[in-house]
Amino acid sequence: MERLRAEFAQGGLGSPDRLDVLHPERQVVQAGPVGGEPAADLRLARELRDTIRSLAAATVDGGALDPDLVATLNRHAGHAPRWRELRTTPEPHTTERTAGRPVAAALAEVAENAVDLLGGPLRDRLRACQRTGCLLYFIRDASRREWCSAGCGNRARAARHYAKVRRGSGG
Numbered sequence: 001m002e003r004l005r006a007e008f009a010q011g012g013l014g015s016p017d018r019l020d021v022l023h024p025e026r027q028v029v030q031a032g033p034v035g036g037e038p039a040a041d042l043r044l045a046r047e048l049r050d051t052i053r054s055l056a057a058a059t060v061d062g063g064a065l066d067p068d069l070v071a072t073l074n075r076h077a078g079h080a081p082r083w084r085e086l087r088t089t090p091e092p093h094t095t096e097r098t099a100g101r102p103v104a105a106a107l108a109e110v111a112e113n114a115v116d117l118l119g120g121p122l123r124d125r126l127r128a129c130q131r132t133g134c135l136l137y138f139i140r141d142a143s144r145r146e147w148c149s150a151g152c153g154n155r156a157r158a159a160r161h162y163a164k165v166r167r168g169s170g171g
């Protein structure tokens with residue numbers, strides 16, 4: 001699920017093949033038909049990604065949330081019914097099931113996570129990554145960090161250092 005979120009957030013949705021990232025690591029057991037059009041799934045995934053990104057930007061800016069975008073997000077969240085069932089072997093554990101297609105269920109879960117984030121107590125801690133070129137948002141903890149990840153923090157610091165060195169050398 002972490003990789004799914006990362007892929008989704010990084011915008012790595014260039015082709016229908018990329019939607020495969022929504023499948024393999026998930027525990028969703030499918031109860032409904034497979035079917036579906038890869039191109040249509042891709043369109044849905046991009047629509048959801050762009051919707052969440054716009055709503056996150058508005059949230060960070062403290063602006064009003066566009067009702068049309070909110071309606072789109074809610075539609076995605078309700079797109080595929082999902083529920084958890086109890087399994088007993090090898091040990092008791094839960095398995096998520098869906099009556100829809102796995103891709104639709106995965107997108108619905110992403111949408112539902114966004115609903116929880118944008119409508120819950122964490123919305124006040126949502127921040128945009130401050131590294132130039134990074135499109136990600138993150139939940140800021142008590143450390144008051146400015147970057148979505150340690151990787152972005154390192155790259156941003158390296159860029160600052162490089163700019164300083166260049167200025168220092170008169171170039």
Ligand SMILES: [Zn+2]
Binds near residue numbers: 129135147152
């Ligand atoms: Zn970042």
